[in-house]
Amino acid sequence: MHHAYLDKYADGDSFFHHLDSRVKFLAAVVYTILVLSLPRDHPAVVVCYAVAPFAVLVWAGIPLWFVLRRILMVSPFVLVLALSCPLYDKTPYPVVFGKISFWLTGGWLRCFTILAKFVVTMLTLFALVGTTRFADLLAGLQWMRFPDVLVMQLGFLYRYLFVLVDQVHHILLARSARKFHPLGFRREMKIAAAMTGSLFIRSIETSQRIHIAMQSRGFTGTFHSLRHTRIVLRDIIFLLGFLAVCVLLHGWVRHIFM
Amino acid sequence: MHMANELLSVPVATGAMAVAGTGLGWICKKVRQELTSEKVALMGVLGAFVFAAQMVNFQLPMMPGTSGHLIGAVFLAVMLVGPHLAAVVLSSVVIIQCLLFQDGGLLAIGCNIVNIAIVPSYVGYFVYRTIVSERKNKVRLFIAAIVACVFAAEAGSALVVVEAIISKVLLVPVGTFLATMAGVHLLVGVMEGLITVAILSYLTAVRPDLIEGMTGEGMFSRKTAILSLVVITVITAAGFSLLASSKPDGLEWSYLERPEQPDFKPLIANDDPRIKSADELHSKIALMPDYTTRGASEEHPVSAGWTSLAGIVGSMVCMGLIWLSAKLLGPTKTAA
Amino acid sequence: MNFAVEIQNFSYSWPDGTKALRQINLTIEHGQKVVLVGPNGAGKSTLLLAMGGFVRGTGKILIDGIEVCPANVKKIRMLLGCCMENPDDQLFMPTLYEDVAFGPLNMGLGAEEVKRRVEDSLRKVGLEAMAHKTPHHLSAGQKRAAAVATVLSMSPKIITFDEPDGGLDPRNRNNLVRLLRELSQTLIIATCDMRFAAAVADRAVVMDNSCIVADGPVAEIFYNGELMASHGLETP
DSSP states (O other), rough: OTTTTTGGGGGGSSSSSSHHHHHHHHHHHHHHHHHHHHHHOHHHHHHHHHHHHHHHHHHHHHOHHHHHHHHHHHHHHHHHHHHHHHHHOOEEEEEEEEEEEEEEHHHHHHHHHHHHHHHHHHHHHHHHHHOHHHHHHHHHHTTTOOOHHHHHHHHHHHHHHHHOOOOOOHHHOOOOOOOOHHOOEEEEHHHHHHHHHHHHHHHHHHHHHHHHHHHHHTOOOOOOOOOOOOOOHHHHHHHHHHHHIIIIIIIHHHOOOO | OOOOGGOOOHHHHHHHHHHHHHHEEEHHHHHHHHHHHHHHHHHHHHHHHHHHHHHHOOTTTTTOOOEEEOOOHHHHIIIIIHHHHHHHHHHHHHHHHHHHHSSSSSSTTHIIIIIIIHHHHHHHHHHHHHHOOOOHHHHOOOOOOHHHHHHHHHHHHHHHHHHHHHHHSOOOOOOHHHHHHHHHHHHHHHHHHHHHHHHHHHHHHHHHHHHHOOOOTTOOOOHHHHHHHHHHHHHHHHHHHHHHOOOOHHHEEEHOTTTTTTTTOEEEEEEEHHHHHHHHHHHHHOOOOTTOOOOOOOOOOTTTTHHHHHHHHHHHHHHHHHHHHHHHHHOOOOOO | OOSEEEEEEEEETTSSOEEEEEEEEEEEEEOOEEEEOOOTTSHHHHHHHHHTTTSSSSEEEEETOOOOOOHHHHHHHHHHHEEEHHHHHOOOHHHHHHHHHHHHHHHTTOOOHHHHHHHHHHHHHOOGGGSSOOGGGSSHHHHHHHHHHHHTTTOEEEEEEEEETTTTTTHHHHHHHHHHHHSSSSSEEEESHHHHHHOSEEEEEEEEEEEEEEEEEEEHHTTOOHHHHHOOOOOO
């Protein structure tokens, strides 16, 4: 399980990996806002915004095939909804290339724009999480005054996610070793319920043991935090570069195409 | 059911973030007061359980190839830990889904937290609490679970529709969108209810002591639950009627031209040069020119095909160069 | 001079009535390394839980002279550290560093002191390089060592281990043996593996059927074939 996830790229050694997580988070959010605020039916402009996160991904050494494959995996919902646009907006817009011209409906323009924005914001998200260790991201969130309870919860979830998913893999394996064809809705449901139920019981028992471990190390209900990261020159350089890119894109490039 | 960034407008996304943030903040504060290491451990592991449980799938009847699985709000909220902890657990699930699995965009997190974590937990809980009585009647428990799951799923999906419609990114008419989402989530809710009931029967047989400690009583009284449901229903009804209303909102109505009333002299005509220059200035300097106050749709004749093509090609070339540069500089060390 | 652990007539029954511990009497001196051996279900894990104050029965348990009771819980936790059977239950923070720091932070120590203790503990178990890894990236042997580090950082006087050699291959087992022998604390180790027990400890306490049936030097106890066989064990 742990091999398929972005986690492993987050341990890399590039310029971007060493940036402070708060800086990266801020940049990702701002950039996403900029992309989302682009007009709704202008796909070409959006493509220009893809360059920046693409650059980060490439220079940080994150494999593009991996990123693209994951984007594909999470696209169905957006794809279906984006494809609904051409059904409802049939206003034709001419597309002219000198002598050659054809027509595209407003609906298709919207559709392409939504999809383009989706890809670009996904690339941005990958640029963030691919270069930042989850624990560092959490520390950044804590600094941003996220509630203690939530930060602790995220840490625990992250930690035990892989443990439980491994258990499920084993359970599913056990099921496929002993069940060779569909058994009808009711029985299938019962089996699935039993598997989930036993997983649940194991989870509760695990949590009870964790509770003992926490108590034995003196936990009394308050969370103490360790992290104190500093903003260094590297972060300032990145921020300036980021600002420059934003001004370039939103202040100049955007207007060329509008 | 996860919202993507691109289906939202920036104001809606940030608005939802604010709502989610305040809501979660309040819930976390409440949770903090009664926190023990037992609860901390339980919440953490339950979050992981929700993920893991989603992987246990089974063949759905009549629909070969598709499968059903547990979503978790009602099961958690109602059965185990009450709506507050359930909301926290599910919020953490949503955040992890975004950050680790890229399911749901960065800016959509606010919407997703509201749609998937907060609203279903409370709605599911209130519905459940309303149906179930103090006597532990098993059949009632199971019915309550199914109904609660349906309501929770419907509530969440209705919010998705509302957020999408207000954002005006998609063009699907309210009616169609709502009907589709409501229909799909009816099925989803029933499925989840059935699975929840099946798991509960398994647990009652194998570990009845766990079930004893559950059923979330004592969190809210039945009266509070019913009252909350009534309030929610009233707000929802009012909200929907507003949305479905085809009248322009009050302010616009007062000064826009009204074609059906030729004698009406609008304060400012839509084609007044001042409006035009204001709009131009606004779109030039605004970070979010998309969100114009006048309902005019963007008029961008895509006649200059070359410019757009140039933009796309230019970006591709840039990316190609960047990729080349990375290759030339040598592989970056990524730790295994 | 107090004993490290002093158990007087301690008994405990599970909520459903089954007897888990019957009239346990045991004294352990500071610096001793003791193994608790016995068949499954003999009560070894329960005894360790009782020492840590996680189960309350009848009778008295004193850790370094302090009675184990709700009022003294905080002091007991600082004196006695527990290494659990499954390191996954003990490593619950997103990174190893935070896990090892968890105890000292709860003790209220300052940032500098915590840092020093974490680095010391990690160095002792040989995991300094893995400080920023998530536990699920560690191998079984590394997880075991990491679990020990999380307890070491609290500088307890006594450490209990519940089947620490479980699931370890011979190389990792030997590493663990070496680590345990190097520790200066009083160690109480529950295990089913006789060879491991003999390598680590000097004194053996045999438990069966919720009571202590034998107590003496490892050399004597473990090589008494009859004794071992009668309690479902074997000689190393």
